[in-house]
Amino acid sequence: MQSGIATARKEMSQGALALFFSAPAVLIIAATILVPFGMAVFLSLHNWNLKRPGRERFVGLENYSDWLSDSDFWVPLRTTFTFAILAVAVIIIIALLISLLLNERFPGRGVLRALLLVPWAIPSVVNALLWKWLLNPQYGLVNALFFEFGIITEYQNMLGSMPSVMIWLVIAYSWIHIPLATLLLLSGLQTIPGDIYESAIVDGASIWQRFLYITLPLLRPMLSIVVIFEMIFAFKVFDIIFVLTAGGPADATNVLGWQIYTETFRKLDFGAGSSIAMLLGAITLALAILFYVFLDKGVEQ
């Protein structure tokens, strides 16, 4: 009876309660994401250069049309695509190989899995510092190793020219992104029931056939999630560029993230910067949707 009274003394409705509970979090998110997003849209429709105060005016879609007819948008876009595709490919392939290894039972597996968290925990800026040292043209470890093993005959500036700067940028970036992808793929692998493999072995399937016809299709949902997330991250790359290459040499690594940064915070053109940032956001979103639809279809088949 007591409980009957307690419920009769009706508390708030579930909706009101939800509002009450989530209010602090929702307010913080709204204040720092939704409001700035609205303002970014507003800025992108204006001429807004801090170097020319008092001349702010509404220009409609002019900033956007300017970018779309400017090689300063298309060239960084192509660089971003190149970087993202290479980085995602490297991350996925290596993460898949490591996760297959960690899916085997062997003494020391847990230790290896835990140590994967070392690169993961390294902030991207420190990672850039680390690789700047490893790739140092005069004293870097990479030069030393390549030289000792006879791969190169003299020390080189790996970050000084294309294509080597792009390759090393991708390697440095991937190094801290591989662990998480590995852990996610590993969790995907562990959901595949072992008896499927056993019956395949009975049927005489080779290891390669088992990978191709069992592992890969069953891993596909997790694989597609990882590809989408890594793609979104790679498109937003900025930190490592800031420290390692500053967009150079000669714009070779000038990705959209770097272009937005220089446009906005060096040239102080907030209108142009906002509009190109919007374009980057739209492209990222479009890719995410495209991948989702495309990869999801693959799962159904």
Place this chain on the structure above:
Amino acid sequence: MKQRARLRLAAIYVAAALVLAGTVGPFLWLVSSSFQYERQLLNRPPQWLPNPIVLDSYREIFEGAVMGEDSGVPYQSRIFLRSFANSFYVAGSVAVIAVMAGAYAAYPLARLRFRGRQVLLFAILASRLIPALSLAIPIVLVAKRIGMSDKIVSLVFINLSFILPYVIWLLQSYFKTIPMELEDAGRIDGCSRLQVVHKIILPLSLPGLTSAAILAFLLTWGEFLFALLLSESPTSYTSTVVVSLFATDVDVSFVSIITAGVLSVIPPICFALIFQRYIISGLLSGSLKG
């Protein structure tokens, strides 16, 4: 058959050794370099292990904090410890506040039925898709106008918004794993919703709350973009900003740069290794660093 098993194990260990070298090798080289003399770093071939172990660069950073401008200690070394404290302050505050606000927001998403639940969940997740760079522009503009630039409180606030969606997502999926019967039992005993959350859900979710807090701390510790854009002086520089000041300065000795790098990853790496179980379970319950 025994032969085969042995062969398999050998192949596994060769692969594991490669993975191990690739995973910790680059970082160990950074640590080894930090304990050498600057001139030893210029050796060809490189000196693999420090001999003797040199602590000069570490001393420089610890003593630099109290040295004056004319001490000859590089600017970055003198402000490093301050930035370290700032990072702890920002990351610690974000972890605590994000878990508190996040837990209350996650509960209704996990347990209550109300109109707009799906929309709210989706909106919270979708907010993570917007590139930080596009939000940074208006945020910096407003922060400067209202005098909130160059304050670490602003960094706490901004980081919170990027971490919160992630924490909410993680916690709501954790709350769902707590048996409904426990909650019902509490309700029958006359607990209000708030009491149910405080006395049943939160205590049972301690592992989930811990992983959320640790992840929030680590993600905030490594944040760079806003730390760079919202700081103008050592009062608000975080360690990532000072690391970038080190790394992009050609006048500072290699060993000082390297030591700053090592010091600034000691907290996250220790955290990651100590709490690895919490971190891995947190990461796998749906989410990412970025």
